[in-house]
Amino acid sequence: MRFSSFVNGLRAGIFVWLLCLATALAVAQSERPVAINVGGGFSPLVGDMSSHLNNGWHMTGGVAYNVNSVFSIGPQFTYNGLGVTRSALREAGTPGGDSNVWSITAEPRLQLPFAYKLRPYVVGGVGYYRRTLNFTQPALINVTFFDPFFGYVFPGVVGTNRVLKTDSQSGIGGNAGAGFAIKLGREGTEFFTEARYVYAATGNVPTRMVPVTFGLRF
Numbered sequence: 001m002r003f004s005s006f007v008n009g010l011r012a013g014i015f016v017w018l019l020c021l022a023t024a025l026a027v028a029q030s031e032r033p034v035a036i037n038v039g040g041g042f043s044p045l046v047g048d049m050s051s052h053l054n055n056g057w058h059m060t061g062g063v064a065y066n067v068n069s070v071f072s073i074g075p076q077f078t079y080n081g082l083g084v085t086r087s088a089l090r091e092a093g094t095p096g097g098d099s100n101v102w103s104i105t106a107e108p109r110l111q112l113p114f115a116y117k118l119r120p121y122v123v124g125g126v127g128y129y130r131r132t133l134n135f136t137q138p139a140l141i142n143v144t145f146f147d148p149f150f151g152y153v154f155p156g157v158v159g160t161n162r163v164l165k166t167d168s169q170s171g172i173g174g175n176a177g178a179g180f181a182i183k184l185g186r187e188g189t190e191f192f193t194e195a196r197y198v199y200a201a202t203g204n205v206p207t208r209m210v211p212v213t214f215g216l217r218f
Helices: 005-027 047-051 087-094
Strands: 033-041 055-064 071-084 096-109 119-146 152-183 192-198 208-210 212-217
Touching: 033 071, 047 055, 047 208, 055 096, 055 212, 071 119, 087 096, 096 152, 119 192
Parallel strands: none
Antiparallel strands: 033 055, 033 212, 055 071, 071 096, 096 119, 119 152, 152 192, 192 208, 192 212
C-alpha cells in the first residue's frame, strides 16, 4: 500500500512554490537582474484528454534572468492536479482515481514596451512533461496517535486511497500564451495574469490544456 502520487506531487508543488516565494523576498531587496514568479489558477483541458480527465487546478513557480528591460528567460516548474471522469473509472472498473501533470520548462518572456502600469507580454516555453493517472479504491490503515496533553500513545485507523494501478507517460512539450502585469508600488513587485496553450507528446493521447494563471512577480 502506498499513497497516491497525486499527494506527493502536490507536496512537491507546494514546496517549490514556497521556495520561490522565500527566494523572491530575498531577491526583492537586492539589485540583481533576477525575477521570481509564483502563481496558480485553473487548468481547462482540451482535445481527447478531456474525455478521460476532468478540468483541474495548478501551481507554478520559476526564476528568470532579465537580459534587458523587455526580455527575460529562465526555468519554470508547474504542477497540475486533475480529476478522472466517471466514464474512465467505469471502463477501468475502479471506484476512484486522480491524475496530475507536472513539467519543467525553459521559458522566454517578451515584455511589450508600449505601456507602464498595465504591461502586456507574450511568453512561451519548451521542456519535459510527465502525466500520471492513478486508479484507486478507499482503504483503511493503522496508525499510532500521540496525545501531547495527557502523554498517551494509542492506535487508530484512518482512511486513505490505495493505488490499484498507475500509468505514467512522459514527453517533450511546449506552451505559448500572453498576459499582462500591473505594477504594485515602486519596489518592482507586480501582479500578473496570463493564459497559455499547452501541448505535450505524452503517449497515444497527447496532453492539451489552456491553464489560466494569477500570480506575483518580484
